[in-house]
Amino acid sequence: MLQxxxxxxxxxxxxxxxxxxxxxxxxxxxxxxxPSNRPGADYQCNAAMGLGKRVxxxxxxxAAAIVGALDGTDLVVEPEIAGPGFINLTLTDTWLTxxxxxxxxEERLGVPxxxxxxxxxxxxxxxxxxKEMHVGHIRSTVIGDALVRxxxxxGDEVIPHNHLGDWGTPFGMLIEHLVDEGVDADxxxxxxxxxxxxxxxxxxxxxxxxxxxxxxxxxxxxxDEQTLELWQQLVDESMRHFMKAYKMLGxxxxxxxxxxxxxxxxxxxxxVAELEQKGLTEISDGALCVFPKGFFNREGDPLPLIVRKxxxxxxxxxxxxxxxxxxxxxxAATDLLYVVGTPQAQHFAMVFVASRDAGxxxxxxxxxxxxxxxxxxEDGKMFRTRSGDTVKLIDLLTEAIDRAAAVVGEREDLTAxxxxxxxxxxxxxxxxxxxxxxxxEKDYVFSWEKMLATDGNTATYLQYANARTLSIIRKSGxxxxxxxxxxxxxxxxxxxxxQLIQLPAAVQAAIDGYTxxxxxxxxxxxxxxxxxxxxxxxxxxxxxxxxxxxxxxxxLTSKVLTLGLDLLGxxxxxxx
RNA sequence: GCCCCCGUAGCUCAGCGGAUAGAGCGAGUGACUUCUAAUCACUUGGUCGCAGGUUCGAGUCCUGCCGGGGGCACCA
Numbered sequence: 179m180l181q182x183x184x185x186x187x188x189x190x191x192x193x194x195x196x197x198x199x200x201x202x203x204x205x206x207x208x209x210x211x212x213p214s215n216r217p218g219a220d221y222q223c224n225a226a227m228g229l230g231k232r233v234x235x236x237x238x239x240x241a242a243a244i245v246g247a248l249d250g251t252d253l254v255v256e257p258e259i260a261g262p263g264f265i266n267l268t269l270t271d272t273w274l275t276x277x278x279x280x281x282x283x284e285e286r287l288g289v290p291x292x293x294x295x296x297x298x299x300x301x302x303x304x305x306x307x308x309k310e311m312h313v314g315h316i317r318s319t320v321i322g323d324a325l326v327r328x329x330x331x332x333g334d335e336v337i338p339h340n341h342l343g344d345w346g347t348p349f350g351m352l353i354e355h356l357v358d359e360g361v362d363a364d365x366x367x368x369x370x371x372x373x374x375x376x377x378x379x380x381x382x383x384x385x386x387x388x389x390x391x392x393x394x395x396x397x398x399x400x401x402d403e404q405t406l407e408l409w410q411q412l413v414d415e416s417m418r419h420f421m422k423a424y425k426m427l428g429x430x431x432x433x434x435x436x437x438x439x440x441x442x443x444x445x446x447x448x449x450v451a452e453l454e455q456k457g458l459t460e461i462s463d464g465a466l467c468v469f470p471k472g473f474f475n476r477e478g479d480p481l482p483l484i485v486r487k488x489x490x491x492x493x494x495x496x497x498x499x500x501x502x503x504x505x506x507x508x509x510a511a512t513d514l515l516y517v518v519g520t521p522q523a524q525h526f527a528m529v530f531v532a533s534r535d536a537g538x539x540x541x542x543x544x545x546x547x548x549x550x551x552x553x554x555x556e557d558g559k560m561f562r563t564r565s566g567d568t569v570k571l572i573d574l575l576t577e578a579i580d581r582a583a584a585v586v587g588e589r590e591d592l593t594a595x596x597x598x599x600x601x602x603x604x605x606x607x608x609x610x611x612x613x614x615x616x617x618x619e620k621d622y623v624f625s626w627e628k629m630l631a632t633d634g635n636t637a638t639y640l641q642y643a644n645a646r647t648l649s650i651i652r653k654s655g656x657x658x659x660x661x662x663x664x665x666x667x668x669x670x671x672x673x674x675x676x677q678l679i680q681l682p683a684a685v686q687a688a689i690d691g692y693t694x695x696x697x698x699x700x701x702x703x704x705x706x707x708x709x710x711x712x713x714x715x716x717x718x719x720x721x722x723x724x725x726x727x728x729x730x731x732x733x734l735t736s737k738v739l740t741l742g743l744d745l746l747g748x749x750x751x752x753x754x
Numbered sequence: 755g756c757c758c759c760c761g762u763a764g765c766u767c768a769g770c771g772g773a774u775a776g777a778g779c780g781a782g783u784g785a786c787u788u789c790u791a792a793u794c795a796c797u798u799g800g801u802c803g804c805a806g807g808u809u810c811g812a813g814u815c816c817u818g819c820c821g822g823g824g825g826c827a828c829c830a
Contacts (some may be wrong), residue, residue, distance in 0.1 A: 224772050261773050487828045494812045632792050634778035642792050650789045713794045
């Protein structure tokens, strides 16, 4: 049984052919196997041109030598050499059908488990306590969750952590405001945004209050019991809110995954002491700083990470160094992933350099800022939190579900419960998919219309295709069994089959670059290949053998779409 | 001023150094008594920001420029 992608197998064959015909050692990557978009060719090998240069022979001659030595009769039909030296590879129908038949019985649909699992600590979501989650939190939360799912499926040990903004100076004013409002009034923080804004307003306008807030910060940091209790109330209330959003979104984060700023607080003094001990710090403008090499401010002077502020307090830079130290040393993670917006790129670059200088991370340990573009308003400007016009996350999700419900409501053959469940899957899926289906590094213009669209490259389209596959199978009254005989007569059937075997490559590509959109693109193409097949190839009315074969294709399509969507954190309802 | 990211069809976006740059939306024409029309087929649409360079081959790599965005000392 072939594990993984066919492209890898083809590459191995080409490597062997190059060795035997040209006596050259090349890597599988150098075999340059690519899926081909040429009619009639499934894959192509682009190695001959480069090798021709290397051995000083015409590329077409090299291509002919490779083809002559290629041991691939079980896999591909006689390859054809085209243009300057492209080798067109077409899978035999025998191989393709056999492979499809085998995949039907395979839980992982051909995706291998990694042989070298890693321990991956991933920081994502990271909302602020006492602030309601808004659209700006979608990206980190949804992308992070998808990465967790994909990496776990890949076989890695994944440790998610939610870096809550639950500590620091704002909590002085928040706690004082809580005291003013009456500690027992359990509804006092029910609307977190209003609560925060009121506290802020009082802090700015009432010097008395501001002074109390400052004193409260000192109490908090010195561990005053009563203050900690109040603080805990704020955190708990916020967590209830976060969990509500996570539950709606189908995000797996729980309070167990909380590693907020308050958690790292206990490590800050040691972290800083260690930096001092290693001679990496210096005092600048009264602040204790680390100056990682290669970073400069606008005057051209070295740019610091301020590890202890001039007032003796610790800021986010100390905390982020403490996280790198904690996950790199204490938890021995092999990979540290931070799903945080692009604007913080320089900050993370500095933290990574400083952490390596401090010896907390070895060269074998990867640090990746899984950055993503900003959410922009319709005006193309940054969607600022303080603009007052932010869309609340819960409102957005509710709206998305309502819109989906309006369409599902027309279905009369479903129970109210089914309709609600479908509306939820479709609405939430639309929002998540909108965020996962484009290159995460690019900025994102917020638009209801785009986010809730149900046509084109959207979650709804995939869910719809899946529901149709299952509808056919349901109506057939049969269960498709592994090993069901498959034949590929029509072009639409073969196109679909070829698409279905490429899941492993798509998953790997998405994992390699932490780029979920590579998977969404593949799934969209798969759904598209299915709908073409659906239009052209009747299943239930076909002759028994064809019918069985097409049912098998439907079944495998459904498995691929369902698994793929699951890796993205999107539900695939059996009916729509 | 320095650094980072982006610039592909009217719009939103894919595109792994390979052949004639692809989808969706929009617009136009067809297709539901037939497995779900939340669909499909066909048509329309491009100086890949500009100029050099590397290469057998550049949307993709390098340099410079133009345009947009972001970051650049005690907020995160």
